[in-house]
Amino acid sequence: MTTPTTEPTPETASTDPLLVIMCPGFEEMEFTAPVDILRRLGIPVTTAGLQSRNVEGAHGITMRADMLLVDVDTACFSGVILPGGPASWTLRDTPAVLKIVREMNAAGKPVAAICAAPLALEAAGVIKGRRVTCYPSVQADLASATVCQEPTCTDGNIITGKGPCAAAEFGFALGCYLGKTEEVARLRREMCRD
Numbered sequence: 001m002t003t004p005t006t007e008p009t010p011e012t013a014s015t016d017p018l019l020v021i022m023c024p025g026f027e028e029m030e031f032t033a034p035v036d037i038l039r040r041l042g043i044p045v046t047t048a049g050l051q052s053r054n055v056e057g058a059h060g061i062t063m064r065a066d067m068l069l070v071d072v073d074t075a076c077f078s079g080v081i082l083p084g085g086p087a088s089w090t091l092r093d094t095p096a097v098l099k100i101v102r103e104m105n106a107a108g109k110p111v112a113a114i115c116a117a118p119l120a121l122e123a124a125g126v127i128k129g130r131r132v133t134c135y136p137s138v139q140a141d142l143a144s145a146t147v148c149q150e151p152t153c154t155d156g157n158i159i160t161g162k163g164p165c166a167a168a169e170f171g172f173a174l175g176c177y178l179g180k181t182e183e184v185a186r187l188r189r190e191m192c193r194d
Helices: 028-040 087-092 095-106 118-124 136-141 164-177 181-190
Strands: 018-022 045-049 054-056 062-064 079-082 111-114 152-155 158-161
Touching (some): 028 045, 028 164, 118 158, 158 164, 164 181
Parallel strands (some): 018 045, 111 158
């Protein structure tokens, strides 16, 4: 379940897609589950590869991104999602990713990260004083935030997930944040999540 600590302000009126950044070594479950859920909810999603459009995940599954990150104009997107896995450290160390995270956050758009990917949110300076969840091994690296133990955590426009097994809940949390609470409840039933 999502644990809101502040009342979210969803971007329900936006028809711009959410941006999902794909980096080599991304955790496949943390990419596919949220993207699938969001699209089932009618929320547009565009994927962008960091280095190329064909991106290999942590477990050898290669997926094709819609575009390259270098071609992203943040004004054309309603928020950003960072799948985790071994890719998290590359996300954290890539200035272009941190710039996108800062711009989305400054505009009040949803900034979402799962597993170890909140490392990039810490590096971007957008989670100071916020509640987040993350993969247990990186908790100490999120020094500016308060780490909770729930599968997902929503604090304002910051939405985080704990790890691969929370990938579906992370997608549902994003759907709820974006004003699709009733649709999420229906989809949970259809997917046998309740």
